[in-house]
Amino acid sequence: MTWIMNGTNVTLDYHKLDELFSEPEKEPYVIDDEREAHEMNANIFVVMRDTFLSGWGHAPSSSIFVVACPSISIAEQVAYHAENRRTDMKYVTIRRTPTLMKALVSRRLSDGDHVKVIGVNPQWCGWQWSEHNEEQLKQLWKEE
Numbered sequence: 355m356t357w358i359m360n361g362t363n364v365t366l367d368y369h370k371l372d373e374l375f376s377e378p379e380k381e382p383y384v385i386d387d388e389r390e391a392h393e394m395n396a397n398i399f400v401v402m403r404d405t406f407l408s409g410w411g412h413a414p415s416s417s418i419f420v421v422a423c424p425s426i427s428i429a430e431q432v433a434y435h436a437e438n439r440r441t442d443m444k445y446v447t448i449r450r451t452p453t454l455m456k457a458l459v460s461r462r463l464s465d466g467d468h469v470k471v472i473g474v475n476p477q478w479c480g481w482q483w484s485e486h487n488e489e490q491l492k493q494l495w496k497e498e
Contacts, residue, residue: 383467387454389422392495393473396422399457400432402446404470415466419443420457423474424494426450435480 389396404417421436423429429448436443449457454471463469472478476487 382465383463383469385454385469385471387471389471389473392492393422393424396424396454396473397450397452398423398426398429399449399451399454400429400436400446401449401457401461402436402443403461405442405444415464416468418458418461418463418467418469420454420469420471421474421478422454422471424491424497428474428479428491428494431479432474435478439480 400421400423402419404419421429421432423432426448433446433448436446447460449460451457458469461467474491476483476491479487479491481487
C-alpha cells in the first residue's frame with residue numbers, strides 16, 4: 355500500500371509492521387550452574403522455587419533454585435532449612451536422580467525460567483559458616 359505524506363510517497367510493508375508489533379521471542383530457560391568440580395557428580399538435589407526472584411531479572415517467569423547435596427541426610431537438612439527458615443522458598447523437594455536435568459523434569463520449565471544450581475554450603479544446612487564446617491562438607495563429597 356502506498357500513499358503520499360508531506361509530499362513524499364510512503365509505502366507500508368505489512369511484514370515489517372508485523373515485526374514491529376509482534377511479541378518479542380522469549381529466550382529458553384537458563385541454567386546457571388555454580389557448582390565446584392567436586393560437586394558435579396551429585397545425584398541428590400534439593401529443588402525449590404524461589405518466589406523472591408521469580409518474575410524479574412533473569413527469571414521473567416519463575417526462578418528455580420537447586421542445591422546439590424552429597425548425602426540424603428544433608429539434603430534433609432537443606433530442605434528443612436528451606437521450608438522453615440526461608441519464606442521465599444516454596445515447593446521444596448528432594449530428588450535422588452543421576453543427573454540435574456532429571457531432577458528438574460517435574461518442574462516443567464518453560465521459556466523465560468531461570469535455574470540456579472549451587473553446591474551445598476554450611477548456611478544451607480542451618481550451620482554457621484566457618485572453614486571447619488566448609489571442610490566437613492568437602493569431606494562428605496569425598497566419602498560419597
